[in-house]
Amino acid sequence: MYVAVKGGEAAILATHDLVAEARRGDAAVPEISVAQIREQQGLACARVMNEGSLYDADLAALALKQAQGDVIEAAFLMRAYRTTLPRFGSSEPIDTARMAIRRRVSATYKDLPGGQVLGPTYDYTHRLFDFALMDNESVMVGPDPTISGQDGASGANAAGDARVKPEHDAKPLDSHMPRVPDILGAEGLMEPEIAPEGDPRPFDLTREPVSFPADRDVRLQAMARGDEGFLLGLGYSVQRGFGNSHPFVGEIRVGEVSVEFVPEELGFAVDLGEITLTECQMVNQFAGSKDVPPQFTRGYGLAFGHSERKAMSMSLVDRALKCREFGEAAQYPAQQDEFVLYHSDNVEAAGFVEHLKLPHYVDFQGELELIRRIRKERAERLANETEALPEAAE
Amino acid sequence: MNAQQTWPADDASPAYNYAYLDEQTKRMIRRALLKAVAVPGYQVPFGSREMPLARGWGTGGIQVTAAIIGPDDTLKVIDQGADDTTNAVSIRRFFEKTADARTTEATAEATIIQTRHRIPEAPLRAGQIMVYQVPQPEPLRKLEPREAETRKMHAWAEYGLMQVKLYENIARFGEVTTTYDYPVMINGRYIMAPSPIPKFDNPKMHMSPALQLFGAGREKRIYALPPHTSVRSLDFEDHPFRIQSWSAPCALCAATDSYLDEVVIDDQGARMFVCSDSHHCETRRAQGHRGTMLGDAATSGLVDPSPSAVIPGDRRETRDPFRNPTEQGSGMDPGSALRSARDDDAKVEAGAKS
Numbered sequence: 001m002y003v004a005v006k007g008g009e010a011a012i013l014a015t016h017d018l019v020a021e022a023r024r025g026d027a028a029v030p031e032i033s034v035a036q037i038r039e040q041q042g043l044a045c046a047r048v049m050n051e052g053s054l055y056d057a058d059l060a061a062l063a064l065k066q067a068q069g070d071v072i073e074a075a076f077l078m079r080a081y082r083t084t085l086p087r088f089g090s091s092e093p094i095d096t097a098r099m100a101i102r103r104r105v106s107a108t109y110k111d112l113p114g115g116q117v118l119g120p121t122y123d124y125t126h127r128l129f130d131f132a133l134m135d136n137e138s139v140m141v142g143p144d145p146t147i148s149g150q151d152g153a154s155g156a157n158a159a160g161d162a163r164v165k166p167e168h169d170a171k172p173l174d175s176h177m178p179r180v181p182d183i184l185g186a187e188g189l190m191e192p193e194i195a196p197e198g199d200p201r202p203f204d205l206t207r208e209p210v211s212f213p214a215d216r217d218v219r220l221q222a223m224a225r226g227d228e229g230f231l232l233g234l235g236y237s238v239q240r241g242f243g244n245s246h247p248f249v250g251e252i253r254v255g256e257v258s259v260e261f262v263p264e265e266l267g268f269a270v271d272l273g274e275i276t277l278t279e280c281q282m283v284n285q286f287a288g289s290k291d292v293p294p295q296f297t298r299g300y301g302l303a304f305g306h307s308e309r310k311a312m313s314m315s316l317v318d319r320a321l322k323c324r325e326f327g328e329a330a331q332y333p334a335q336q337d338e339f340v341l342y343h344s345d346n347v348e349a350a351g352f353v354e355h356l357k358l359p360h361y362v363d364f365q366g367e368l369e370l371i372r373r374i375r376k377e378r379a380e381r382l383a384n385e386t387e388a389l390p391e392a393a394e
Numbered sequence: 395m396n397a398q399q400t401w402p403a404d405d406a407s408p409a410y411n412y413a414y415l416d417e418q419t420k421r422m423i424r425r426a427l428l429k430a431v432a433v434p435g436y437q438v439p440f441g442s443r444e445m446p447l448a449r450g451w452g453t454g455g456i457q458v459t460a461a462i463i464g465p466d467d468t469l470k471v472i473d474q475g476a477d478d479t480t481n482a483v484s485i486r487r488f489f490e491k492t493a494d495a496r497t498t499e500a501t502a503e504a505t506i507i508q509t510r511h512r513i514p515e516a517p518l519r520a521g522q523i524m525v526y527q528v529p530q531p532e533p534l535r536k537l538e539p540r541e542a543e544t545r546k547m548h549a550w551a552e553y554g555l556m557q558v559k560l561y562e563n564i565a566r567f568g569e570v571t572t573t574y575d576y577p578v579m580i581n582g583r584y585i586m587a588p589s590p591i592p593k594f595d596n597p598k599m600h601m602s603p604a605l606q607l608f609g610a611g612r613e614k615r616i617y618a619l620p621p622h623t624s625v626r627s628l629d630f631e632d633h634p635f636r637i638q639s640w641s642a643p644c645a646l647c648a649a650t651d652s653y654l655d656e657v658v659i660d661d662q663g664a665r666m667f668v669c670s671d672s673h674h675c676e677t678r679r680a681q682g683h684r685g686t687m688l689g690d691a692a693t694s695g696l697v698d699p700s701p702s703a704v705i706p707g708d709r710r711e712t713r714d715p716f717r718n719p720t721e722q723g724s725g726m727d728p729g730s731a732l733r734s735a736r737d738d739d740a741k742v743e744a745g746a747k748s
Contacts, residue, residue: 009478009483012484012487076448080444084414084416086416206443206444207441209439209442209615210614211439212540212541338540338542348449350448350449351448351450353450354450355450358451358480358510359479359480359481360511361655361656362474362475362590362591362592362655362670363511363573365653365656365670366574366592366593366594366638367573369640370573374567374568
């Protein structure tokens with residue numbers, strides 16, 4: 001409309017300049033580099049890679065820089081770029097049993113082949129500020145003296161700000177780390193994972209429209225790129241009472257897995273490189289049915305990078321969404337595939353929620369006209385009724 | 395891809411295909427469009443791509459336009475009826491950048507008109523294509539949230555729920571309270587969401603000589619109206635479909651037959667009503683039509699009172715605002731102003747049967 005938006009084009013161009021200025025911030029402060037974001041904000045990069053559905057840490061870091069750290073905006077940048085990339089094939093299925101483990105924990109067994117490997121985790125940190133990070137560079141040690149430091153083995157400095165990196169008694173990990181659900185599966189207690197008939201190529205929801213009810217490949221794919229916060233909330237709802245799940249963390253493993261590709265002209269697998277993955281397998285109770293004996297059922301989560309919260313949430317919701325396969329009633333939001341799949345995509349959700357910023361005055365004018373007319377008619381009707389009342393009293 | 399690679403800086407266009415989408419994607423969209431045209435009003439699922447513009451901001455319309463635009467086309471983009479609303483500007487710039495598109499504000503000059511929320515006031519002609527941006531393609535969604543169910547309802551033409559909803563509106567408020575995205579029956583078969591155009595524009599869809607394409611990017615659906623398709627706004631015999639009306643003409647161009655936007659002009663509650671179709675309004679002013687507040691608006695520099703450029707191609711005459719454009723020139727009784735498009739529809743169907 002002429003009043004508000006004449007000169008819209010100039011204004012749009014000006015906003016591009018303003019956002020560039022805001023992104024840079026105070027010019028007296030050194031600019032952050034993409035490599036710094038990639039190396040020092042790795043968990044944010046992992047989230048952007050997940051929700052942007054593209055494994056590229058450099059681009060994720062660039063997206064975060066360009067988006068001033070707005071993760072959803074950064075994921076949007078990734079996706080808008082990803083959609084233009086040519087597809088030259090699909091990789092071979094990755095094998096997480098052969099993962100180079102960085103972290104591996106199980107809540108179902110005290111010890112197991114390969115052992116528990118804590119790796120880098122915030123789980124047992126006390127959430128107290130480490131003010132050393134404010135001023136000092138290259139803080140490579142945790143805020144507390146490590147266990148080996150307390151032993152006096154490496155002589156950690158009590159002054160704190162001049163912490164010495166202690167010698168950890170890190171032992172080489174076992175080369176064989178079987179996945180926990182496989183251990184249960186060997187006993188026949190775990191619901192087997194059987195590929196659908198003919199083992200077809202998985203659905204690609206970025207190229208094909210989804211139809212409902214959605215199969216598991218579609219559901220897992222949608223959740224892998226779904227919003228971490230949304231899935232976290234849904235997973236939480238399943239635990240709290242909006243779902244009947246009794247989950248145990250069978251295993252969480254984080255580490256590097258190699259990706260292989262078979263070029264048609266070669267006919268054998270070529271190693272493309274490694275990607276970092278987080279896999280979570282939730283073990284759930286299942287009372288069994290007429291045809292199936294009682295057994296444990298599986299909720300599966302897989303995410304790029306070190307993304308435990310995402311993988312755990314995903315595995316809770318995955319199990320909830322399997323209700324149809326197990327003949328359970330779909331009573332709760334997390335069990336309804338349409339609800340979960342349509343609303344977990346944060347780029348789509350953000351776009352549609354934020355489109356409310358766009359002008360709607362044509363529609364609003366229609367509503368104004370309607371409400372004014374209905375109110376007028378109502379006022380007239382009430383006026384007639386009050387006039388008519390004395391007569392009725394007589 | 396790695397960060398060391400040099401990125402195209404100023405000259406971004408060679409990195410992308412003509413009109414942004416790759417040719418395979420365009421073919422996929424064209425196939426969906428052909429199916430949609432073959433089954434008017436049916437929602438065809440398509441592999442909607444992620445676009446560099448946000449979902450809900452016209453990605454469906456943009457994909458449809460990108461799939462059909464060619465070097466010979468002239469594109470007009472409107473939002474709320476106006477060419478200069480911010481998102482219309484942004485989409486027009488997108489096609490100027492990616493498809494070297496020739497763009498226009500003149501409705502008659504355009505071969506493709508991408509729109510959000512309006513149909514231009516000037517009648518469309520054969521050969522023109524309307525591309526509608528659609529936020530929610532499913533007219534039954536507010537009645538039934540599950541897609542698996544609504545698809546069945548369409549397959550069985552099970553539309554009783556919609557009639558009940560309209561009836562309940564009338565029972566409670568005395569009229570149907572849907573003012574935009576007013577449901578329409580296409581070709582006597584499918585109920586279709588006309589996108590959030592005001593119901594004022596619904597009659598313009600009926601028997602339009604232009605091809606009308608609808609793209610819903612986020613919901614991944616395409617649907618279409620081939621030229622000369624019957625479009626009946628749902629109503630009841632005793633509660634015929636009505637469109638909006640205003641008591642005053644446009645304050646700038648004195649049009650009495652256009653959809654008006656309300657503009658609050660001071661903090662005392664004063665208002666003016668002006669055409670939502672900015673090109674229509676400018677054309678009329680260029681033709682010498684003057685509204686009551688044109689002088690005030692010109693003084694405050696808000697409009698150019700006498701646009702020097704004569705806008706070509708617009709040969710409209712003033713018409714009765716309540717009448718269906720397809721009835722123009724039919725010599726119908728002007729007293730039938732508030733008639734529904736339904737009668738017309740019945741005639742067409744009767745004609746088709748005979």
